[in-house]
Amino acid sequence: KSSPWNFAMDSSATTSVSTYLGIEANLLALPILFSIVSVTLLWSASRLYFSKDCAAWRLMSLSTGSFGRVYKGRRKGSGMVVALKFMPKLGRSENQLQSLKREIEIMRDLRHPNIVQLFDSFETETEVVIVTEYAEGQLFQILEDDGNLPESQVRAIACQLVSALYYLHSHRILHRDMKPQNILLEKSGVVKLCDFGAMSVSTLVLTSIKGTPLYMSPELVEEKPYDHTADLWSLGCILYELHTGAPPFYTNSIFKLVQLIVKDQVKWPDTMSSLLTKDPQKRLSWPDLLYHPFVADDVLGDS
Numbered sequence: 001k002s003s004p005w006n007f008a009m010d011s012s013a014t015t016s017v018s019t020y021l022g023i024e025a026n027l028l029a030l031p032i033l034f035s036i037v038s039v040t041l042l043w044s045a046s047r048l049y050f051s052k053d054c055a056a057w058r059l060m061s062l063s064t065g066s067f068g069r070v071y072k073g074r075r076k077g078s079g080m081v082v083a084l085k086f087m088p089k090l091g092r093s094e095n096q097l098q099s100l101k102r103e104i105e106i107m108r109d110l111r112h113p114n115i116v117q118l119f120d121s122f123e124t125e126t127e128v129v130i131v132t133e134y135a136e137g138q139l140f141q142i143l144e145d146d147g148n149l150p151e152s153q154v155r156a157i158a159c160q161l162v163s164a165l166y167y168l169h170s171h172r173i174l175h176r177d178m179k180p181q182n183i184l185l186e187k188s189g190v191v192k193l194c195d196f197g198a199m200s201v202s203t204l205v206l207t208s209i210k211g212t213p214l215y216m217s218p219e220l221v222e223e224k225p226y227d228h229t230a231d232l233w234s235l236g237c238i239l240y241e242l243h244t245g246a247p248p249f250y251t252n253s254i255f256k257l258v259q260l261i262v263k264d265q266v267k268w269p270d271t272m273s274s275l276l277t278k279d280p281q282k283r284l285s286w287p288d289l290l291y292h293p294f295v296a297d298d299v300l301g302d303s
Helices: 027-036 094-108 139-146 151-170 229-244 254-263
Strands: 007-009 042-044 047-049 057-065 068-075 081-088 118-123 127-132 183-185 191-193
Touching: 094 118, 094 127, 139 183, 151 183, 151 191, 151 229
Parallel strands: 007 057
Antiparallel strands: 007 047, 042 047, 057 068, 068 081, 081 127, 118 127, 183 191
């Protein structure tokens, strides 16, 4: 089936725990690049092939899961590197596909230095494909390898995440799946928030549950209506984990986890601990969060 991209599987393809995301790219040049790349995606057995008379992208597998497949792609003959996420249509209802397409359109309009940039999207007969920035480091892997981080690094990450969330919430967008796996950390120290598969446009309060249990707010696990403060709870859980090396609530039992999230008090230094206030009405939120001493000096409050 004809598509705007052409791919070739790299023979050195490997699998790793990563999600798609960010590079610094010359956005002004992208329309030109896209207009001259005429390509074809062909699926045969379990490999991707490219049409020899078309410009090609060399791919390396990054991850595979229930969400689909993610590849790192480099345009042959250039240094342009992107990430491509292939999401199968099979198993999704028409409503779910339409919701996915709406989320892609929302993501297409996002412009923030700490949010992954969507470059392009297209469909094949069997998949929806999005093309985004690519970034190497994943915060989850850094935590796995290093445990807790020094306060200066936690502060730098916190400022960038607060800036990204303020931008999203100012545009009435909830992320709904904040977790270390969805945060990319480039070598330069720039944080990129990614994976907007669960995001939603807010209409004051929502009731549908999406997200990761370890980072879910009390109102979410109790299936109560929620708003942007659920994202801020998740931010608090992430910052706690960056400080201590472990999530604030952890157990192998989902039932026990829910009980801990709803009832257990967090023992945490004062550093932004009010993000983990059980009552969402009393939780640290906008605009007060922008002026919290831990982030006030560096957060991009005018995002």
